[in-house]
Amino acid sequence: MICKACLSDGEHRRHVFIEMMFGTRERFEYQECIDCGTIQRLSDVADESRLYPVGYYSFAKPLRNSRVAAIRDAHALGTKSILGAVASFVRYDPIVAVIGYFGIDPSFRVLDVGCGSGKLLHRMSAAGFKNLTGVDPYISESTSGAVTIHKSDLQSMSGEFDFIMFNHSLEHVSDPDQSLGNAKRLLAPGGRILVRIPTSSSHAWVEYGPNWVQLDAPRHIVIPSRKGMSALAERCDLSVRHSIDDSTAFQFWGSEMYRKSKPLTSSGPHNVFSRHELRSFAKRAERLNTQQQGDQVAFLLTAA
Numbered sequence: 146m147i148c149k150a151c152l153s154d155g156e157h158r159r160h161v162f163i164e165m166m167f168g169t170r171e172r173f174e175y176q177e178c179i180d181c182g183t184i185q186r187l188s189d190v191a192d193e194s195r196l197y198p199v200g201y202y203s204f205a206k207p208l209r210n211s212r213v214a215a216i217r218d219a220h221a222l223g224t225k226s227i228l229g230a231v232a233s234f235v236r237y238d239p240i241v242a243v244i245g246y247f248g249i250d251p252s253f254r255v256l257d258v259g260c261g262s263g264k265l266l267h268r269m270s271a272a273g274f275k276n277l278t279g280v281d282p283y284i285s286e287s288t289s290g291a292v293t294i295h296k297s298d299l300q301s302m303s304g305e306f307d308f309i310m311f312n313h314s315l316e317h318v319s320d321p322d323q324s325l326g327n328a329k330r331l332l333a334p335g336g337r338i339l340v341r342i343p344t345s346s347s348h349a350w351v352e353y354g355p356n357w358v359q360l361d362a363p364r365h366i367v368i369p370s371r372k373g374m375s376a377l378a379e380r381c382d383l384s385v386r387h388s389i390d391d392s393t394a395f396q397f398w399g400s401e402m403y404r405k406s407k408p409l410t411s412s413g414p415h416n417v418f419s420r421h422e423l424r425s426f427a428k429r430a431e432r433l434n435t436q437q438q439g440d441q442v443a444f445l446l447t448a449a
């Protein structure tokens with residue numbers, strides 16, 4: 146099949162990956178692009194929504210944010226304070242840190258694509274953001290309030306946004322170029338798109354192969370290489386301006402669980418690994434991030 150990232154129709158490598166988040170152990174065919182290294186699912190799945198059962202992690206109800214967490218989030222997202230700086234140090238949170246790193250302002254119109262229950266948007270609301278919208282086709286219903294969430298696909302959305310985020314959602318769609326094209330359509334002049342996504346250009350894919358936890362067959366449909374992500378952006382008249390690796394210890398403890406044939410939801414990492422092991426996984430992740438070998442990346446895209 147033609148590579149959905151770089152459009153190569155070469156002799157791609159074939160793989161079979163098994164479902165291990167819930168441990169159904171169903172088998173799915175994938176290919177790895179011979180030219181750009183992007184991994185994509187070949188097997189058809191009749192009803193994608195059945196892959197996201199009620200207990201799926203992104204549907205968890207947003208927790209009430211503590212006052213300190215809200216100050217930390219506000220600090221990371223642009224409203225600086227001394228207490229926020231201390232809280233960021235003591236309780237570092239990689240997601241708001243990455244979003245803040247790229248520069249964002251509470252006046253921005255923000256769209257979170259594949260927002261699930263809207264956990265991140267509610268945190269941004271507590272941190273002072275006023276114009277927050279989410280869209281997700283797999284949630285049970287649309288909701289409104291401080292945050293507006295549409296049960297819908299991106300294609301049906303209208304409006305204009307300054308900051309559009311895909312937080313580990315673009316790998317779940319079968320036509321990422323169509324999704325990016327729609328994001329581009331909704332982007333205000335000078336606006337930016339953040340894509341946080343796993344990448345096959347990583348140490349974890351090389352080390353763990355079919356046991357790499359972020360393959361997440363069959364939910365992850367297209368896992369781009371770094372080169373594949375640039376090709377995808379270019380085809381949508383976008384370009385990758387910056388990227389930072391934001392991988393975590395998860396790449397190790399999750400993949401080690403798969404190696405032991407343990408489904409991800411069968412037990413928490415603290416029941417399987419010692420504190421020492423988990424600390425060393427986190428250190429290795431930090432090192433890989435600085436070498437641009439982490440298994441997930443935050444790409445910042447702007448109009449080309």
Ligand SMILES: [Zn+2]
Pocket residue numbers: 148149150151152153178179180181182183373
């Ligand atoms: Zn390719």
